[in-house]
Amino acid sequence: MNALISQLINLFASVILILAFAMLSQRRIVNLIHLYTWQGLAVVGSTVVVAYVTHQHHLFYSAALTFLLKVILIPYFLHRLINRLNVRWDIETLFNIPTLMIIGIILVVFAFNVALPIAKFSDTVAHGTLGIALACILLSFLMMITRAKAVPQVIGFLAMENALFLAATSATYGMPMVVELGIALDVLVGILILGVFMFQIREQFDSLDIRHLEKLKED
Numbered sequence: 001m002n003a004l005i006s007q008l009i010n011l012f013a014s015v016i017l018i019l020a021f022a023m024l025s026q027r028r029i030v031n032l033i034h035l036y037t038w039q040g041l042a043v044v045g046s047t048v049v050v051a052y053v054t055h056q057h058h059l060f061y062s063a064a065l066t067f068l069l070k071v072i073l074i075p076y077f078l079h080r081l082i083n084r085l086n087v088r089w090d091i092e093t094l095f096n097i098p099t100l101m102i103i104g105i106i107l108v109v110f111a112f113n114v115a116l117p118i119a120k121f122s123d124t125v126a127h128g129t130l131g132i133a134l135a136c137i138l139l140s141f142l143m144m145i146t147r148a149k150a151v152p153q154v155i156g157f158l159a160m161e162n163a164l165f166l167a168a169t170s171a172t173y174g175m176p177m178v179v180e181l182g183i184a185l186d187v188l189v190g191i192l193i194l195g196v197f198m199f200q201i202r203e204q205f206d207s208l209d210i211r212h213l214e215k216l217k218e219d
Contacts, residue, residue: 005053012046013129016166017108020139023159024104025097032155033078036162040070043162046129050169059169066165074158082151094146104139111135129166136163 019039026032044067051059093100115131137160144156 005049009046009049009129010132012042012049013132013166015042016046016162017132017136017139020136020159020163021101021104023155024100024139024143027097029082029149029151029155030079032152033075033082036078036155036159037071037075039159039162040066040075043166044071046166047169070158070162078151078155085151093148100142100146104142107138107142108135111138133163133167136160136166 016039019035019042023032023035023039026035044063047059047063047066051057051063095103111134112131115134118130140156140160140163143159144153147153147156
């Protein structure tokens with residue numbers, strides 16, 4: 001039974017990693033939002049399984065909060081945002097997609113090598129997913145630094161927060177509920193502020209390319 005539960009948790013973690021790769025290679029912004037939503041749903045599934053096995057009831061509340069925030073509210077807000085901004089495509093990346101995939105694979109190998117000795121000290125049922133969580137963090141960071149547009153960078157930041165939540169669940173069965181509520185509120189407020197920020201960029205430069213912000217320094 002424990003082996004089956006462990007495999008189920010690893011399955012959810014693997015789905016999260018695959019979705020992180022898919023987000024890294026995706027050019028269409030609306031598809032990025034869909035992938036982020038599915039990733040949030042996979043995080044919810046992994047959290048529910050860990051909560052059921054370990055009888056950590058606060059994780060059920062964490063899963064419900066994650067579902068509400070990352071599967072419903074944030075995707076809804078992002079869809080409304082891109083509709084208002086009339087944005088559908090993000091074709092500019094620092095490297096081409098095959099190069100990004102190769103860099104991503106290297107980051108995954110690095111993450112597993114770093115996490116392996118750390119995971120040995122953890123006795124949680126999900127300790128095997130720590131390497132996957134670290135790999136997802138690095139892939140999300142890579143997506144943020146290789147995109148020129150603001151919206152994909154915001155989605156990369158949100159995907160990184162998903163990976164951090166998975167890492168917390170893997171290592172310590174999550175964080176105290178007060179901390180999770182605070183983080184959820186911070187993320188939601190951050191999304192609202194970034195939405196206003198994007199509208200200001202669009203109004204000022206008629207583009208969401210953040211490289212236009214360099215003109216402000218020149219002025």
